[in-house]
Amino acid sequence: MKTLPALLLATLILELLVIQGTARSLGDNYKNNNNTMTKTDTKIHTHKLKSIADVTIHSDHNLNSQNYVSVGRMPRHRNSKALLQFESVPETCKYVVKAELFIYYFRAYMWHPAYYRRISFTPKTIEVRQLFSPWNENEATWSRSSVRESWTQSGLHFNNTDAASEPEEETSTIKEYTEHGFLKLDVTPVAQRWTAQDNNYGLLLSLVDEISYGREIHFYSREARDQNGMDVKPYLKVTCWSDFCAPDSQRRGGGKRDLTAGEGIEQQVQLKKEEPKKTHPRS
Secondary structure (H helix, E strand, O other), X not given: OOOOOHHHHHHHHHHHHHHHHHHHHHHHOOOOOOOOOOHHHOOEEEEEEEEEEEEEEOOOOOOOOOOEEEEEEOOOOOEEEEEEEEOOOOOOOOEEEEEEEEEEEEEEEOOOHHHHHHOOOOXXXXXXXXXXXXXXXXXXXXXXXXXXXXXXXXXXXOOOOOEOOOOOOXXXXXXXXXXXXXXXXEOHHHHHHHHXXXXXXXXXXXXXXXXXXXXXXXXEOOOOOOEOOEOOOOEEEEEEEOOOOOOHHHOOOOOOOOOOOOOOHHHHOOOOOOOOOOOOOOO
């Protein structure tokens, strides 16, 4: 078998090392243009957004004096729905990766002791919707969003004017032996719409079944005091990219985004390597 000259063999080994190094470099770095981003430029931050307004709508009287909000329908009572509004998503947040609502469940209530015996505990499934109309926590009631303005329909129906016709995808069910504590609901699409174009008028909590009677589900509001040293006020946990080169339609203030519940971040962003440009020698 013929052997390669030493100089030629050394040249081939050197070229192989250069090719491997180039491939490794391309694999570890992404070019920051168009729909791509550089890994080293990715800055992920998590923000805790406090509740700035919350109230139950249930009657023609404003109920903001309570230290809780409620959902449900007790016998001889109207439905209860909860309105919640939070701080705005920070301007530094260019794209919302995840947004979750945390709200502290502390009791399933019946207004009269006799009903505890007569009506058994049935599971209550809670859903959340985006609010589209402004409201005042000190004035909102069953029929009015403020002293001067009425809901388009009493009871704040789901008509895409006061509130979204469709709820967010994730729900939470309260059962008889559900432990007291924070419930978590995914509201990522809502927060994404807030950063794109929609006004942040907050969220609406209600039951999936608004007809059946049962116990009223109570959550601590922003007026609640700490419980055993724990802050039990509702809040939003928002995780976002603060340095992200997204297409204009996906950037903050970049126009309307048609985001539906359940769409993952994988469907919004594509990370791809930049292919080396081919060059042709001049003739």
